[in-house]
Amino acid sequence: MLLTNAQIVTLQRDDDFGLIADGAIALDGDRIGWVGSAGDVPDVYRTHKIRDLGGRLVTPALIDCHSHIVFGGNRASEFELRLNGASYEEVARAGGGIVSTVTATRAASTETLLADALTRVDAMIAEGVTMIEVKSGYGLDCDTELKMLRVARQIARVRPVDIKTSFLGAHAIPAEYMGKADAYIDDVCIPTLRAAHAEGLVDAVDGFCEGIAFDATQIARVFDVAVELGLPVKLHAEQLSNIGGARLAAKYGALSADHVEYVTLADAQAMGAASVIAVVLPGAFYTLRETQVPPIQAFRDNGVAMALATDCNPGSSPLVSPLLAMNMGCTLFHMTPLEALLGVTAHAAAALGETDRGRIVTGARADLCVWHAGHPAELSYRIGFNPLHSRIFRGSI
Numbered sequence: 001m002l003l004t005n006a007q008i009v010t011l012q013r014d015d016d017f018g019l020i021a022d023g024a025i026a027l028d029g030d031r032i033g034w035v036g037s038a039g040d041v042p043d044v045y046r047t048h049k050i051r052d053l054g055g056r057l058v059t060p061a062l063i064d065c066h067s068h069i070v071f072g073g074n075r076a077s078e079f080e081l082r083l084n085g086a087s088y089e090e091v092a093r094a095g096g097g098i099v100s101t102v103t104a105t106r107a108a109s110t111e112t113l114l115a116d117a118l119t120r121v122d123a124m125i126a127e128g129v130t131m132i133e134v135k136s137g138y139g140l141d142c143d144t145e146l147k148m149l150r151v152a153r154q155i156a157r158v159r160p161v162d163i164k165t166s167f168l169g170a171h172a173i174p175a176e177y178m179g180k181a182d183a184y185i186d187d188v189c190i191p192t193l194r195a196a197h198a199e200g201l202v203d204a205v206d207g208f209c210e211g212i213a214f215d216a217t218q219i220a221r222v223f224d225v226a227v228e229l230g231l232p233v234k235l236h237a238e239q240l241s242n243i244g245g246a247r248l249a250a251k252y253g254a255l256s257a258d259h260v261e262y263v264t265l266a267d268a269q270a271m272g273a274a275s276v277i278a279v280v281l282p283g284a285f286y287t288l289r290e291t292q293v294p295p296i297q298a299f300r301d302n303g304v305a306m307a308l309a310t311d312c313n314p315g316s317s318p319l320v321s322p323l324l325a326m327n328m329g330c331t332l333f334h335m336t337p338l339e340a341l342l343g344v345t346a347h348a349a350a351a352l353g354e355t356d357r358g359r360i361v362t363g364a365r366a367d368l369c370v371w372h373a374g375h376p377a378e379l380s381y382r383i384g385f386n387p388l389h390s391r392i393f394r395g396s397i
């Protein structure tokens with residue numbers, strides 16, 4: 001198929017939108033066969049079936065590179081506690097927070113977890129998402145962590161979306177191991193990682209490096225097993241404080257360090273040197289009413305590519321909209337509209353170790369979005385509005 005009469009946002013480089021005003025894209029199966037000005041379409045594609053896009057904007061499809069989209073229950077009751085002044089840490093230390101979602105997730109059936117997750121997946125697909133990263137981390141025991149990852153894999157079997165999984169056994173310390181974090185890492189987290197990997201359920205290994213979770217030494221023990229298993233790593237780092245997570249991510253050549261509000265200049269330099277993507281998560285910053293913004297300029301100055309994601313989870317970021325995340329990234333973190341769009345396309349792909357998507361170039365996956373919009377900045381400018389006209393997944397509209 002030949003898509004014609006389109007304004008194409010190629011994102012072929014990171015320094016501009018790469019706009020082609022009157023452009024055409026030739027689809028070869030699930031790949032982009034050719035992209036360029038309508039007047040230059042190669043003869044071989046001129047006989048293909050034509051789809052006139054009516055002058056609409058075309059971008060790479062959206063990728064949500066950081067989500068906890070599989071979980072049981074919800075945390076609406078905690079929302080009111082925090083509105084009345086309880087901090088995220090206070091709620092967590094009082095047994096709420098992640099641990100309360102663990103209870104609900106352990107109790108939920110596979111069917112219920114899948115049905116609930118699909119409501120959120122469908123909302124993302126409706127905004128033009130074609131790949132979602134899904135973390136475990138609400139089981140904190142072997143059976144439930146495996147249950148979560150199996151549900152994550154099942155999503156891609158029942159919806160037109162690609163799923164990448166991240167094992168997040170080092171997300172929180174379960175009640176039965178309270179005060180025994182090292183024992184939890186050794187007796188539950190690492191054996192569960194091995195079991196999940198053996199079942200083909202793990203694409204990457206993540207951790208929560210924070211005062212209310214695990215320190216860098218404990219995370220390093222999990223990362224050493226990831227390295228042994230040949231799995232890439234990523235890390236929730238410097239969200240609420242700086243305890244060395246970003247430096248650990250750089251040391252392990254992590255795909256990404258995520259949240260990164262408290263990253264220092266030295267951390268940013270280390271991340272740049274190690275090509276660690278900074279994944280910014282404005283939904284959590286907004287929900288927790290944080291005040292420390294990530295060092296966006298330091299990332300720019302040190303060549304740290306920035307991705308942007310929803311961090312969709314029931315507690316710190318009950319956000320399902322990548323478009324709203326883009327608006328928050330610009331308004332709250334002062335990212336540019338170009339950085340926001342790169343953050344949910346090319347840089348999100350890189351944060352997941354994907355090299356064949358996120359930009360409109362020959363040979364890339366034919367995952368595209370067609371928008372009712374005249375300029376790419378409209379995608380991050382609007383608040384709570386979805387201008388998607390159509391989504392193309394693996395070359396099919």
Ligand SMILES: O=C(O)CC[C@@H]1NC(=O)NC1=O
Nearest residue numbers: 098208236284313314315316
């Ligand atoms: O509150 C939750 O349920 C998840 C919080 C989420 N997990 C994490 O490591 N950081 C976060 O913001």
Ligand SMILES: [Fe+3]
Nearest residue numbers: 066068236311
């Ligand atoms: Fe997260």
